[in-house]
Each structure stands twice: as C-alpha cells, then as structure tokens.
Amino acid sequence: MNPEESLKFSYYPGCSVATTAAESNHSLMQVCRLLGLDLQELEDWNCCGSSSAYSVDPELGFNLSARNLSLAPGDRPLLVMCPRCLHHLRHTHLEMQQDPRKRRAQERRWGRPISPDLEIVHFLEALIRFGLDRLKKGAARNLNGLKFVPYYGCTLFRPPALRRQKYYQAEVENILTALGGVAVTRTYNQRCCGSFLSAVKPELVTSLVNDIIGSAVAAGADCLVTTCAMCQLNLEVRCTAAKRLPIFHFSEILALALGAKDCQGWFIRHLVNPRPLLKDRGLLGPPRLGQVP
Amino acid sequence: MNSQPMPAKTTEVINISELDHHFATEVDRRSQADLKRCYQCRTCGNGCPFVEAMDYPPYGVIRLVQFGMRQKALECATIWVCVSCHTCSSQCPNSIDIAAIMDTLRSMALEERAVIGNKEILAFHLEVLHSIERYGRTHKLGIMLRHKLLTGQWFKDVDVGLRMLTKRKLDLVASKVRAMDEINRLFLPYWRVKPR
Missing domain, CATH: 1.20.1050.140 (Glutathione S-transferase Yfyf (Class Pi); Chain A, domain 2)
Known part of the structure; x- marks a missing residue:
C-alpha cells in the first residue's frame, strides 16, 4: 500500500x-x-x-x-x-x-x-501505519516522565472469535514512552472495568474499579490512560478510594504531546480533575521550545 | 482476588429421566463453543471478575449444560451477570468461548420464556434496545431515566447522575439517525413494514 x-x-x-x-x-x-x-x-x-x-x-x-x-x-x-x-x-x-x-x-x-x-x-493501527518516527518528529512537547498505566480493559485483545485477527498489545506504551512518558505496567491494566453492570450493580463495579485504581496507586502511577470510553467513565464515576487518579483518554494525552491548543476544554469534562497533575508536570500551557523528546 | 462461591453440600437428587440429552448438543451447535472440551478445571471461576455476583460459577453453568439440566441452566443469574469480558476464555486451557455459551443460553432463556435469573439486568438491556429502536443510537440520559422509572430506584445513584450532568456528559437531546426507516425495519417482521 x-x-x-x-x-x-x-x-x-x-x-x-x-x-x-x-x-x-x-x-x-x-x-x-x-x-x-x-x-x-x-x-x-x-x-x-x-x-x-x-x-x-x-x-x-x-x-x-x-x-x-x-x-x-x-x-x-x-x-x-x-x-x-x-x-x-x-x-x-x-x-x-x-x-x-x-x-x-x-x-x-x-x-x-x-x-x-x-x-x-x-x-492504534492508524498510528502504527503513520510510523513512530514520524510521530516523534511531530511532537511539540515531552511528556516529562508522566507515569501512566496503559489501561486496555477487556475487549481490545481478548475476544476468542477474533483470535486470528490483529491485536495492538503494548502499542499505547510504545507510543507514549517514545513521547517521554513512563509506563507503569505491573497493574490490573487488562482487568474488566465492569462494563454495563455499572448501571445495574454499581456496588460490584465499585469494588472492581477500586482494585484497578488501587493497583495503579500501589505501583506509583500518576494517572491511567485508557483506550476505551466506557472504561474511562467507569473508572471515574465508580471509584470510591481515598486516593483517586486522573483517567485520560489515550487520544487526549497524544493530542497534548502533539501540541493541541484546546486541551483545557476536554479536561474540564473530567470528573477527576487532571489539571493539577499536568500543571505539576509542566504540561499545561503552550509548549516551550527545546522540550521536544 | 475474589473468592469463589463454594457450592454448598447438597443432597439434591438428579433424576436422570428428567435430563435433556440433546441440550448440550444444541448449545454447542448454536454457540460454536465446543463445550464438550470442558474438563472442569475451574480456571474460569478463578479469573472471573464477576463470580461473586453469580449463582453458579462459569464452569458450573457448563456442567449444568453437559448434564442436560436445561431449566437450571436457563434460569440461573450467571448468564445475565456475564458481561462478555472474555477473561475466562483467555485463561481456559481448552480455549472454550465461554461467553458465547452465555450468549446462547440468554437467547434460549428468552425464546423459551424461562424465568429470568436477573430481571434488572434484562430490564437495562431492554432500555438500551428501546433507545436504539427510537433513535438508531443510544441516548444515555433517556436510558438512565427510564431504567430508574421502571425499577423505582429514583434515589440510587443520583449523585453520579448529577455529576455527569454538570460535566455535560449526558446530552439532553438524543442524537438520531436520519434514515430511521432503515432502523425501524430491523424491529419489525418484514410483513409489517409499510410497502413502498
């Protein structure tokens, strides 16, 4: 092609x-x-x-x-x-x-x-085709060692009916590490978030979500980066643990590294405010020159 | 990790003459899961994140099917609690598609009008389908409100709903497919669809 x-x-x-x-x-x-x-x-x-x-x-x-x-x-x-x-x-x-x-x-x-x-x-496949080298060249800022859990949830890899199809395991870490992030992988990063049971059995989903976030906290992560919108929501709304972590959509962190200007508008919509963390890491505001990975 | 529900010691008698000897073949054919390969190693029950909320662990349901205990298999809560996260099948040494078995049992339970093992979960699915029937897409706010109306649990989860509303995560107006006639056709037998 x-x-x-x-x-x-x-x-x-x-x-x-x-x-x-x-x-x-x-x-x-x-x-x-x-x-x-x-x-x-x-x-x-x-x-x-x-x-x-x-x-x-x-x-x-x-x-x-x-x-x-x-x-x-x-x-x-x-x-x-x-x-x-x-x-x-x-x-x-x-x-x-x-x-x-x-x-x-x-x-x-x-x-x-x-x-x-x-x-x-x-x-993720589109990004692989685009090429990691080109992606790195396009980056506007370094993620400054942001410690993230690449949280995939359950569906991206496992469906047995598709076991001969292409999978994207470890691609989120490949990409974000190249952009200056630090992957924290020894966590429950492929454990199911509870899916639709969040609406019907919230107490059950809360205990799953707390386990997932708890494992991320224990491993020293700053945040979780998800590839699934439903996981993102469940991890945010169902967590009752004392220490919560911001949950990003993968595309948000990528856009941030690439120098997108309207990030603030997305971060306002989060239930766990990610701005203090990003400010702390110097990732808010216009990217400074000389910070490219 | 989760503790599995230990099957209580029981003196229940299985009456062989009441077993459905075609049940396993039927479920196998419809699910394409090859459930005959299950030798009850119980790995699926150890990995399942939802096993606490189930009445039978996944291997227990497979056993019911293997034994031909049709009514118990179709009326259990497990088949409704399963969200098809495929944790079990990724750990199964014989790579049995266990979620496909659950899908098949759910369909059969509805077809045969069996007693539903978890009515609340079915009610939620029906709300989602109602939304798809109406808009061609899912409208989260509508689904949540109608689900509350039907289950009468108005005060459960109000805080979560309000937080989502203030973050504008719940659109008030549903986004709708324009060619609704194409969607409507899927919800009617062909002879009920208005001819052109």
Whole structure:
C-alpha cells in the first residue's frame, strides 16, 4: 500500500465517543489534524448494537453492525475508536467474509455494497501505519516522565472469535514512552472495568474499579490512560478510594504531546480533575521550545 | 482476588429421566463453543471478575449444560451477570468461548420464556434496545431515566447522575439517525413494514 493511501480512513465514532466521551472525539480530531490523517465520519451511522442487542437478540446486533458496514466506502479502511464497537463490527464483517451468502443478503437488505475486503482498524493501527518516527518528529512537547498505566480493559485483545485477527498489545506504551512518558505496567491494566453492570450493580463495579485504581496507586502511577470510553467513565464515576487518579483518554494525552491548543476544554469534562497533575508536570500551557523528546 | 462461591453440600437428587440429552448438543451447535472440551478445571471461576455476583460459577453453568439440566441452566443469574469480558476464555486451557455459551443460553432463556435469573439486568438491556429502536443510537440520559422509572430506584445513584450532568456528559437531546426507516425495519417482521 502506498503511504498516501494509508492515511485516509472512514471513521465510526460510536455512541459513547460521540456523546458521553465527546472529549475523546475532539482530541482524536486534533491528533488527526496535527498528523494530517484524513478521517471521514460514516454518513448517518447507527449504534453497533452495544452489549445489549447482542445479549438479547444477536441477529438484531448483526443487522445493526451490517448497516454500518454498508455505509463504509470500500476503498479506505474503517477506523473505530471504541473497542466494543470495533469487536462487533469486525466480528460481523468476519462472519460475512466467511459466508458470502450472509453478505449478499445484507447488501440486498440495505441496497448498498459491502466490501468483503474492508479493513476495520483501531486508532492504534492508524498510528502504527503513520510510523513512530514520524510521530516523534511531530511532537511539540515531552511528556516529562508522566507515569501512566496503559489501561486496555477487556475487549481490545481478548475476544476468542477474533483470535486470528490483529491485536495492538503494548502499542499505547510504545507510543507514549517514545513521547517521554513512563509506563507503569505491573497493574490490573487488562482487568474488566465492569462494563454495563455499572448501571445495574454499581456496588460490584465499585469494588472492581477500586482494585484497578488501587493497583495503579500501589505501583506509583500518576494517572491511567485508557483506550476505551466506557472504561474511562467507569473508572471515574465508580471509584470510591481515598486516593483517586486522573483517567485520560489515550487520544487526549497524544493530542497534548502533539501540541493541541484546546486541551483545557476536554479536561474540564473530567470528573477527576487532571489539571493539577499536568500543571505539576509542566504540561499545561503552550509548549516551550527545546522540550521536544 | 475474589473468592469463589463454594457450592454448598447438597443432597439434591438428579433424576436422570428428567435430563435433556440433546441440550448440550444444541448449545454447542448454536454457540460454536465446543463445550464438550470442558474438563472442569475451574480456571474460569478463578479469573472471573464477576463470580461473586453469580449463582453458579462459569464452569458450573457448563456442567449444568453437559448434564442436560436445561431449566437450571436457563434460569440461573450467571448468564445475565456475564458481561462478555472474555477473561475466562483467555485463561481456559481448552480455549472454550465461554461467553458465547452465555450468549446462547440468554437467547434460549428468552425464546423459551424461562424465568429470568436477573430481571434488572434484562430490564437495562431492554432500555438500551428501546433507545436504539427510537433513535438508531443510544441516548444515555433517556436510558438512565427510564431504567430508574421502571425499577423505582429514583434515589440510587443520583449523585453520579448529577455529576455527569454538570460535566455535560449526558446530552439532553438524543442524537438520531436520519434514515430511521432503515432502523425501524430491523424491529419489525418484514410483513409489517409499510410497502413502498
């Protein structure tokens, strides 16, 4: 693939990233603008079905995901931010790849073609294609030894139905360490955050979240960096531990290192205020020259 | 780590004539999980973050299926508590897709109108689906309010809701798919959809 082509993506935000975690969406847009990645949001996308559709009616979930795939142009990869949406869209696409009859049925249903070769990638994959060296060159400031836990949660690696697909383990550490951060990995960084049980069984999720944050505190971390908007929210709202840590979306920290100007607007939306930590590390305000990693 | 619920010593008699000998095959076919490979090593129960809230640990549910104890398997709370985080299957020495078994059992429980093992969790899922049916996307504030209305727990979690509102994390107006006719079709049998 020629390098120009690899920088164009269609983009599926998903419900959480588009609303509750709008700061994650805004910071992603900033990252793409600063790196020159061309993102085109899917026209009129719908919910991927979330955990709920797949829990009570898997066929409905399949159809919802297939509609999204029918909206994606076949000539560029589809970029997805939310690990759950990524999982559902990929799984649906894989099923249609393995059984062309299912794909043709969906094409007839929506009256639009679905490319069997469509690539569905996570944002981390876009960064790998962009290249770590180029990313480092584009950095506006050093993360000054910010000690972060790369918190992946459960869905980005594990789904057994996708075990032959591409995974991105350790990419968050690779990227943020190159930009001057220090990864703290001996924590519960792949333990499930509790997912939708946060709404129904908050006491159960609180004990999980406290374990996760507690392990990060014990390991001496300053903050957690997540790749999942739902994890970010659960880790913030369900933590009752005395010592809380700021929870960043991965795209926020990346945008910060790349010199995005509107970070303050995102950080205001956090329930655990990350500004004192960033101020302490000299990461707020315009980047000073000579600080590049 | 979590403590597993120890199965209480029981003198319950399993009546062989009441067992459903086709159940395991049926669940296996639908879930594609190859559950015959389970030899009850109990690793899944050790790793599961949610095992405390379950009535049977994951391997217990697999055992119920293997034995053909259809009603117990379909009516247990475990299948609803599972969030498909796949911790169990990543640790399973025989790489059985345990979450897929739970998915299948949930679908079967609904199809057969079995007694639901955790009604509150199902009610939440139905609220999410209601939102998707209405807007094509999920509207968090609407889901939370309706869930509270239906479960009557108005004062549970008010602080969390208010904090999210003040941080503008809960949009008042739902974002909606424009081609709602395409979404509506998914919620109706084809013969109920208005012809063009």
